[in-house]
Amino acid sequence: MKEEFKIAWxxxxxxxRRTLITSASVFFxxxxxxxxxxxxxxxxxxxxxxxxxxxxxxxxxxHEKYQDNPLLDYxxxxxxxxxxxxxxxxxxxxxxxxxxxxTLVSSGTLTKGVAVIAIDxxxxxxFSDPETKLVKYRITEDAxxxxxxxxxxxxxxxxxxxxxxxxxxxxxxxxxxxxxxxxDDGERxxxxxxxxxxxxxxxxxxDDDGILVxxxxxxxxxxxVGDSVILMGQGYHGVSANGIFPVRGIIKMPSPDIDxxxxxxxxxxxxxxxxxxxxxxxxxVNLTDQSxxxxxxxxxxxxxxxxxxxxxxxxWYELNPILYQQIQxxxxxxxxxxxxxxxxxxxxxxxxxxxxxxxxxREFGVLVAIGMQRNKLKRIVTTEMMLLGAIGLVFGxxxxxxxxxxxxxxPIILKGDLANMMEDWGWDAVMPTAWFGPYFxxxxxxxxxxVVLATIYPLRKIGRLKEIEALKx
Amino acid sequence: MKVLELTHVNKIYNSTxxxxxxxNEVTLDFMEAEFTCIVGPSGSxxxxxxxxxxxxxxxxxxxxxxxxTNLSKLKSSQLIxxxxxxxxxxxxxxxLIPVLTSLENVEFILLLQKKTKAERQQxxxxxxxxxxxxxxxxKRPGELSGGEQQRVAVARALASRxxxxxxxxxxxxxxxxxxxxxxxxxxxxxxxxxxxFIFSTHDARVVNKAHRVITIEDGGVKSDLVQQPH
Ligand SMILES: Nc1ncnc2c1ncn2[C@@H]1O[C@H](COP(=O)(O)OP(=O)(O)OP(=O)(O)O)[C@@H](O)[C@H]1O
Ligand SMILES: [Mg+2]
Numbered sequence: 001m002k003e004e005f006k007i008a009w010x011x012x013x014x015x016x017r018r019t020l021i022t023s024a025s026v027f028f029x030x031x032x033x034x035x036x037x038x039x040x041x042x043x044x045x046x047x048x049x050x051x052x053x054x055x056x057x058x059x060x061x062x063h064e065k066y067q068d069n070p071l072l073d074y075x076x077x078x079x080x081x082x083x084x085x086x087x088x089x090x091x092x093x094x095x096x097x098x099x100x101x102x103t104l105v106s107s108g109t110l111t112k113g114v115a116v117i118a119i120d121x122x123x124x125x126x127f128s129d130p131e132t133k134l135v136k137y138r139i140t141e142d143a144x145x146x147x148x149x150x151x152x153x154x155x156x157x158x159x160x161x162x163x164x165x166x167x168x169x170x171x172x173x174x175x176x177x178x179x180x181x182x183x184d185d186g187e188r189x190x191x192x193x194x195x196x197x198x199x200x201x202x203x204x205x206x207d208d209d210g211i212l213v214x215x216x217x218x219x220x221x222x223x224x225v226g227d228s229v230i231l232m233g234q235g236y237h238g239v240s241a242n243g244i245f246p247v248r249g250i251i252k253m254p255s256p257d258i259d260x261x262x263x264x265x266x267x268x269x270x271x272x273x274x275x276x277x278x279x280x281x282x283x284x285v286n287l288t289d290q291s292x293x294x295x296x297x298x299x300x301x302x303x304x305x306x307x308x309x310x311x312x313x314x315x316w317y318e319l320n321p322i323l324y325q326q327i328q329x330x331x332x333x334x335x336x337x338x339x340x341x342x343x344x345x346x347x348x349x350x351x352x353x354x355x356x357x358x359x360x361x362r363e364f365g366v367l368v369a370i371g372m373q374r375n376k377l378k379r380i381v382t383t384e385m386m387l388l389g390a391i392g393l394v395f396g397x398x399x400x401x402x403x404x405x406x407x408x409x410x411p412i413i414l415k416g417d418l419a420n421m422m423e424d425w426g427w428d429a430v431m432p433t434a435w436f437g438p439y440f441x442x443x444x445x446x447x448x449x450x451v452v453l454a455t456i457y458p459l460r461k462i463g464r465l466k467e468i469e470a471l472k473x
Numbered sequence: 474m475k476v477l478e479l480t481h482v483n484k485i486y487n488s489t490x491x492x493x494x495x496x497n498e499v500t501l502d503f504m505e506a507e508f509t510c511i512v513g514p515s516g517s518x519x520x521x522x523x524x525x526x527x528x529x530x531x532x533x534x535x536x537x538x539x540x541x542t543n544l545s546k547l548k549s550s551q552l553i554x555x556x557x558x559x560x561x562x563x564x565x566x567x568x569l570i571p572v573l574t575s576l577e578n579v580e581f582i583l584l585l586q587k588k589t590k591a592e593r594q595q596x597x598x599x600x601x602x603x604x605x606x607x608x609x610x611x612k613r614p615g616e617l618s619g620g621e622q623q624r625v626a627v628a629r630a631l632a633s634r635x636x637x638x639x640x641x642x643x644x645x646x647x648x649x650x651x652x653x654x655x656x657x658x659x660x661x662x663x664x665x666x667x668x669x670f671i672f673s674t675h676d677a678r679v680v681n682k683a684h685r686v687i688t689i690e691d692g693g694v695k696s697d698l699v700q701q702p703h
Pocket of ligand 1: 486487488489493494495513514515516517518519520521522
């Protein structure tokens with residue numbers, strides 16, 4: 001065994017250049033495949049988490065007809081006992097009541113259709129936690145001008161600030177990330193920048209009659225904290241609903257699509273506005289993690305608990321079938337691309353095998369003639385092929401590890417046109433890599449399969465080898 | 474003692490349009506410690522005959538018996554093991570595994586015979602010293618001359634302690650000096666180890682060294698003479 005490995009290893013380096021080229025092609029294929037897949041899956045996860053965390057939750061308990069007809073008519077009575085029972089289900093982290101509907105909002109001459117989500121301001125902290133999404137800093141024209149006139153920051157720092165004109169941030173970390181100052185500059189100038197960009201904001205009190213408005217919507221309506229807007233719509237069983245609501249705060253939603261059309265208020269305020277006493281439209285259930293398996297199990301467990309059979313649990317992907325299909329489609333086209341890449345690489349490996357076999361026909365003949373069993377020869381050639389694949393595979397995986405780790409924690413933040421384009425499509429312009437998972441190990445399986453496939457040829461040749469013909473060369 | 478017996482051996486090639494009777498009714502005996510040369514014009518059937526004797530090819534009819542074993546009774550994998558333990562081979566060229574050193578090449582055949590590491594090393598070093606390559610144990614074939622490579626091949630053929638050594642034109646690619654040198658070594662091993670050698674050649678000087686000369690023509694034995702080497 002040891003001897004076979006030694007011979008195989010040395011054989012591998014007989015044609016150093018060819019081995020290096022073949023290994024390099026496997027290396028680049030694996031490296032590219034891992035990185036690309038990691039970015040793809042990472043972006044999906046990011047997007048899904050955005051969606052789940054700030055909008056749908058892992059699961060929602062709803063009236064069975066609400067999915068197709070999201071009307072207040074399909075709301076249900078909110079009871080503490082149902083909620084407590086769901087909280088008792090394994091892997092459930094939080095259960096949060098929502099009353100969701102649509103309405104028109106207007107301010108001055110501007111009107112827009114928006115989504116209203118009514119929440120319990122305290123308990124919502126366990127779920128989407130809108131308080132952390134309140135805009136704290138905003139890079140406005142005035143802020144840039146003030147900063148410039150103050151003369152307290154150097155030109156290059158000012159340029160970076162200008163580069164993010166119009167952006168709003170709900171955390172200092174995100175602001176620092178996007179400004180991308182080096183450590184020294186950050187320490188010295190961030191306090192100065194904060195002075196000019198900090199904006200006042202507020203959250204909802206427990207029985208508040210005010211609202212939170214999403215950032216893009218607020219700028220469309222040209223309203224800020226302290227202003228009021230008018231809401232007009234249809235309430236429970238078709239009654240008309242109207243009201244004036246003071247704006248308590250501006251929140252920045254990660255998903256631009258949602259950021260364009262969201263108003264948050266308290267459940268009592270909404271029940272009053274919509275004339276839907278004691279009703280909610282959904283219970284948002286969040287789980288410890290978002291794997292499909294976990295979500296499916298939780299769904300069936302919750303459905304068993306629900307006594308009223310017109311109320312049912314739905315998963316986030318049942319709630320957003322289009323997003324889910326988009327992700328699936330994109331993922332499949334990514335896999336197809338890798339398939340083509342590996343297909344090309346396979347022929348590289350196969351070419352090497354063809355040359356190797358024809359060059360060594362005579363040598364194989366001599367070995368079998370002097371008394372080496374064909375199986376032993378097959379084992380040596382197989383080992384050679386495995387090594388050939390393994391070199392590229394191992395180095396390809398190793399090379400991708402630091403990149404995946406780095407960009408998982410420090411994701412690429414897209415800027416400029418590309419970022420705008422992605423945001424228009426409803427995607428957050430952040431691209432983290434996915435942590436090591438099956439996609440990583442799958443590369444080994446794929447390379448392994450290619451090697452096995454390419455090895456069939458020399459093994460058949462050896463099996464059919466006629467000593468005297470091989471010896472003739 | 475007889476090491477090898479051929480009775481009414483025929484080999485007919487049907488593959489081409491014309492039938493070729495490459496070996497024709499050959500009946501021969503070889504005794505232990507013989508030093509036999511097979512000569513004949515090109516195409517007379519020397520290689521075909523040696524391949525049959527070596528169990529690399531099967532006769533169309535007739536029997537080849539080595540140490541009591543009829544070769545045609547063996548299955549393919551049994552034949553390989555039989556060759557490993559009974560026949561030493563020296564081919565015209567490319568005998569050696571290019572990625573192994575002289576020592577490893579000789580050890581290799583002992584490894585196939587599942588000999589212990591100590592036994593392998595001792596025998597390989599001893600034989601390589603006998604063929605005059607004691608100072609080139611760790612050279613790979615690419616770093617050796619053609620003559621040196623053939624000497625390693627002879628050492629390897631001998632290492633497995635076969636009943637006889639077959640060599641089809643072992644000197645065909647060698648210059649005069651290397652040819653003489655190789656023949657001397659083969660003769661010495663024949664003498665010291667009582668090893669049976671059966672080799673073919675075109676070279677008159679090689680023929681002169683043989684103790685027995687078998688002349689083949691059109692696949693048949695034309696003459697079979699014992700001579701005084703000169
Ligand atoms: N595989 C084969 N198929 C058909 N005919 C063959 C085959 N191998 C050998 N022959 C024929 O058998 C005859 C004997 O060939 P062989 O190679 O044994 O001669 P040889 O004495 O070794 O010649 P040389 O001295 O040139 O090596 C030749 O006529 C050759 O053409
Ligand atoms: Mg010949």
